Amino acid sequence: MNLLLFEPDEIGDDNTVSFQDRRSAHLIGTLGCSPGDTVRAGLINGPSGTGEILAVMGKGKGARVVLRFTAVKEVGREPPIDLILGMVRPIMLKRVLRQVASLGVGEIFLINSNRVEKSFFEASLLQDKQYRAYLLEGLEQARDTRLPHLSVHRRFRPFVEDFIPTIAGKYGQLLVAHPEAGTGVRVAAERAPGARTLLAVGPEGGWIDYEVEKFVSRGFTPVSMGPRVLRTDTAVVALLAQLMVLARGW
Amino acid sequence: MNLLLFEPDEIGDDNTVSFQDRRSAHLIGTLGCSPGDTVRAGLINGPSGTGEILAVMGKGKGARVVLRFTAVKEVGREPPIDLILGMVRPIMLKRVLRQVASLGVGEIFLINSNRVEKSFFEASLLQDKQYRAYLLEGLEQARDTRLPHLSVHRRFRPFVEDFIPTIAGKYGQLLVAHPEAGTGVRVAAERAPGARTLLAVGPEGGWIDYEVEKFVSRGFTPVSMGPRVLRTDTAVVALLAQLMVLARGW
CATH class of the missing domain: 3.40.1280.10 (SPOUT methyltransferase, trefoil knot domain)
Structure with a gap:
């Protein structure tokens, strides 16, 4: 996973997203990320940018992650x-x-x-x-x-x-x-x-x-x-x- | 399997080869070939050509096949x-x-x-x-x-x-x-x-x-x-x- 993807309806008005699924399992259980770390993130059919991990609840593969998304780059053009x-x-x-x-x-x-x-x-x-x-x-x-x-x-x-x-x-x-x-x-x-x-x-x-x-x-x-x-x-x-x-x- | 391959040491002096393995299982069990049928065949690191089925012993996927190989085309050049x-x-x-x-x-x-x-x-x-x-x-x-x-x-x-x-x-x-x-x-x-x-x-x-x-x-x-x-x-x-x-x- 070289980019963490979110559905548009997962992102709140404050640009945070909270998830407890294979994505958090990968971030915490596999990569060993912790609060303060930044990962590449993107919105499906939307911009890509960075995600700063604000909080981790629980441990390892079962952890829940709260992350703040910052858009950097618009979605690319449709491939030809x-x-x-x-x-x-x-x-x-x-x-x-x-x-x-x-x-x-x-x-x-x-x-x-x-x-x-x-x-x-x-x-x-x-x-x-x-x-x-x-x-x-x-x-x-x-x-x-x-x-x-x-x-x-x-x-x-x-x-x-x-x-x-x-x-x-x-x-x-x-x-x-x-x-x-x-x-x-x-x-x-x-x-x-x-x-x-x-x-x-x-x-x-x-x-x-x-x-x-x-x-x-x-x-x-x-x-x-x-x-x-x-x-x-x-x-x-x-x-x-x-x-x-x-x-x-x- | 678009070509039946043999090891050089499987072919006898009379250009026949006899086998009872996944190749015969494919020819008889899957393709339903019978004596007289001709299939594409080739020698590993050697010529390709045709194989005429001379005999089928047994039935379906367990059958043994005897086939006569006729070389048509020399082995291709080494890919670049x-x-x-x-x-x-x-x-x-x-x-x-x-x-x-x-x-x-x-x-x-x-x-x-x-x-x-x-x-x-x-x-x-x-x-x-x-x-x-x-x-x-x-x-x-x-x-x-x-x-x-x-x-x-x-x-x-x-x-x-x-x-x-x-x-x-x-x-x-x-x-x-x-x-x-x-x-x-x-x-x-x-x-x-x-x-x-x-x-x-x-x-x-x-x-x-x-x-x-x-x-x-x-x-x-x-x-x-x-x-x-x-x-x-x-x-x-x-x-x-x-x-x-x-x-x-x-």
Whole structure:
């Protein structure tokens, strides 16, 4: 945890926040902080800054902490990449959400596809926004406060045929990852330097040809990372990292 | 499993191989293959090609399979990137080894560092080359036969001071990942386009300043992916993917 995150409604008018959960357990039980210490802190979807520990009630992992937050830096701009992801197994999804949030994306669209097991949509991870905990872990790691927005789309065709056209105008490029594509990521990305990107990565087993064709019919370019076939979790991190380094001058 | 891999000593003079293990369980129990079927197959550190199933003895996951291998393609060239990795927790190491092998690196040097728990070196994963199973899983995923070479170095200073100078001549660039570095990956990589690269990624918690200085004194350039602090597993995949896309024209 490189940044302590709070919900906006946790902060009082005097800029203090009081908590007794995994965050206090980490501060007191793991880091051994005490009153007077200052830690990096931030408001979810708000500014980041510092938190001064005013009081510690109780000991170790069960302690309650009262902290005063001082905002220093406004929330960062929305990252220039959004991700469409074919639904994966819950255990992989947790890791992917953590990693994607730590790399930084604006929106995540979890969608159905031919090679997705229907049961994945029933996972407790998707109930009551339980996935949010994993996105927050990624932000805590990366010291970011901007929470990616996540939505779940249980039907492939309506998502691609009806929903994509309503958002496509936001993007300078639409890419669909497909190991058999003839165009490499670099060539595609350099056609639209710095453009806001919507990237679609398939589930385990990949998109089927019909799905790739549907994406193409809505303006997506199939891109490949080369002849190696990667697992979804590796491909997501690798492709986001590549698009980020290609979009940036440094 | 996108490629069935064999040890060189498993193949007989008649190019047949007989096995009854997780590979036969996958072919028969999971994929439902039967005699006459052909699958992608390869020899570890040798050619890849096809395997024709000659016989299946027994049923389902316990079946024994006899297969004839036909070599089609020579083993690929050594990937142009080698990786120095600060030792991580065994559970993370398994995943990193799988992912790194699927992306393709030549050598992996697992090294000690200040922020490494000593117990990590006692992990069963490092005994009797048990880590090899995870590298092979990565190759099976990526359809590659070239197994990365892995070595373990339990002392930081001798590795950097004595060992690095014996191999440094192989590389056109030496990079050490460090979030606080002033140089970005792209700028560094474009100074030595296409050069063989040795990349050092720290353990959980990162390299300490002394370690970064030691690397620098041996010719390494500190590079950063930006202000976001990434976990080791995310950073390894992201940096390898970035170096690959920057080194390649497409």
